[in-house]
Amino acid sequence: MANIQQVAQKAGVSVATVSRVLNNNATVSPHTRLKVETAIKDLNYEPSMLGRNLRNSESRLLLVLLPSISNPFYSEIINGIQTTAISNNYNILLCETDSNPDRENIYFNMIKNKLADGIISMDPAVNMQKLNELYEQYPVIQCSEYEEGGVIPYVTIDNEQAAYHAVKHLVKLGHENIALINSDEKFLYARQRRTGYERALQEFGFPIDETFIYHTQELKFSDGVQAMRKLLQLDRRPSAVFAVSDTLAIGALKEINASGLHVPEDIALVGFDKISFSNMTNPTLTTISQPMHEMGCTAARMLINSIHGEKIENIILDHEVIIRESTMG
Amino acid sequence: MANIQQVAQKAGVSVATVSRVLNNNATVSPHTRLKVETAIKDLNYEPSMLGRNLRNSESRLLLVLLPSISNPFYSEIINGIQTTAISNNYNILLCETDSNPDRENIYFNMIKNKLADGIISMDPAVNMQKLNELYEQYPVIQCSEYEEGGVIPYVTIDNEQAAYHAVKHLVKLGHENIALINSDEKFLYARQRRTGYERALQEFGFPIDETFIYHTQELKFSDGVQAMRKLLQLDRRPSAVFAVSDTLAIGALKEINASGLHVPEDIALVGFDKISFSNMTNPTLTTISQPMHEMGCTAARMLINSIHGEKIENIILDHEVIIRESTMG
């Protein structure tokens, strides 16, 4: 309720001195400092960020753009972003776009309106033209998703190599008929993971069979179910499946069970992302783990550095193959 | 980049007039309005929320306190809150407390610092004393969780009745030995659900067997696994289990499968919350559905009304029993 004026009056000093105490400015005598601190306590004073932010022209808010919070893939990344943000005295504003351009616009405007100091985009469906425009004037970082040959700094993993490792793991187990459940190849990561899948097959001299590659619309459970249904209808049934997301893999698992087959005895299964539910399924799911927490921390650090005017380099983080029951015959 | 002064100068009017145009104030002649609008376009002007917020002493930000975003239970509620918030020109700040008092304090201070206009708490472990203190000065709403006999307005469901319906569903299927996997009874909802469980049993003349009631520390998958393990070691094995959260139920399911038993043939299973994964399990999970989206919308509406100085009444929403494979013999 009280403002800095009232504190100054009560302490018998000027507002400048109160401000100096608040900001731990060295040039205040211990005696005066004490008087001010007492007045602050007495009045139950809390500095208003509204005044401070206007004067400093900053909001200390970071925007995080993502398609949907209910997608568990993002949870850990958000955690990482938040941890780093808080320890740097920033806060994050989570922006669910639902891949809806109107929503996106609302949030882009928040940056222009000074309600946020920078933006981390994790939305694969983001309007890249607008994001690039924004980048000309404001700090922007892409996390996980990025534009090939673009100018906006990003942090991500090597999707091609990760898919390669997933498929190589299956090959080493003796599988020759390995299917791929991929998402729409309009997404860069989907193209990259397909390339990795093909490289692994080629390296071991297996042909690439287009009927073994299925593209889904989205990354939902039901897409996985549908994809697996198609794959099970093939004359030559795959003995292993690599799905580019855990949610798809869990859908595939459901369909395999429904058709009376068993994982991993009849079909081995590998997912991607190591979402928390991937070890709650039966059997637990072999998957590729991205260092999600670290990716979040890194993205936040990059953005904050960028806000401070530093030059930012792209960063590629390491992935890991998590071997669990769905590939352990 | 440009500010309201520059727009005023360019348009040849005063800043007051520009502000009137921005706020759609009626007392501006069409001719002047046009001049101003042209200047705004020419300069690419965007009003600064920092200035506006200071003047209006509001931040148009709502705080949402929750233990963890990765808990899918909260996803839909958050969605509801966000939808309502946005359509009222508010934004939400998601605050993960991890039930950590330090984190909580950071966020409580944001209210005092005017960085947020109000708070919705969904954290069962929230420090009620501090929340009550806050409520004396600032708008606060509790969502889903609340304090029995407390003064802070809340929106929730009838947990006792919901548990009663869950257990009654099992009784109707012919089960007599029904176990309860409950969470820590320091939580009000846990006590209420236990009461509902007992009322259903008593109504049908079944005794209440304490060995059939297991309390978990938290609501995690691993807690469900552990609980089920204990229940399976009993001399008289339950033929049905009601778990007070889907995550617990999914853990129980995993353990039942691991022990070679089948759901629902050997043991029927009911969860609570209808999280999205509850119909991705095998078998799909019978569960109690809370109207989560609606609960979120309601909480946000209550908070915004409260910010506008209105008097707020508590609201109890309806639940629903979702019957799926895990109870369909």
Next chain:
DNA sequence: AAAGTCCATGTAATCGATTACAATTAAAAG
């Protein structure tokens, strides 16, 4: 003792908007 330093504090401008009130002008009324 005069001049120069340094330290602590105060004065007042500033950030970018909103808005009560004053001032101007034009239209309506007599």
Next chain:
DNA sequence: CTTTTAATTGTAATCGATTACATGGACTTT
């Protein structure tokens, strides 16, 4: 043709902080 009244627009205070610069006093230095 004056006087009212209404419709626009401008002036300046205000929200609550930060900070460059000015000021005054104590302490050195010569």
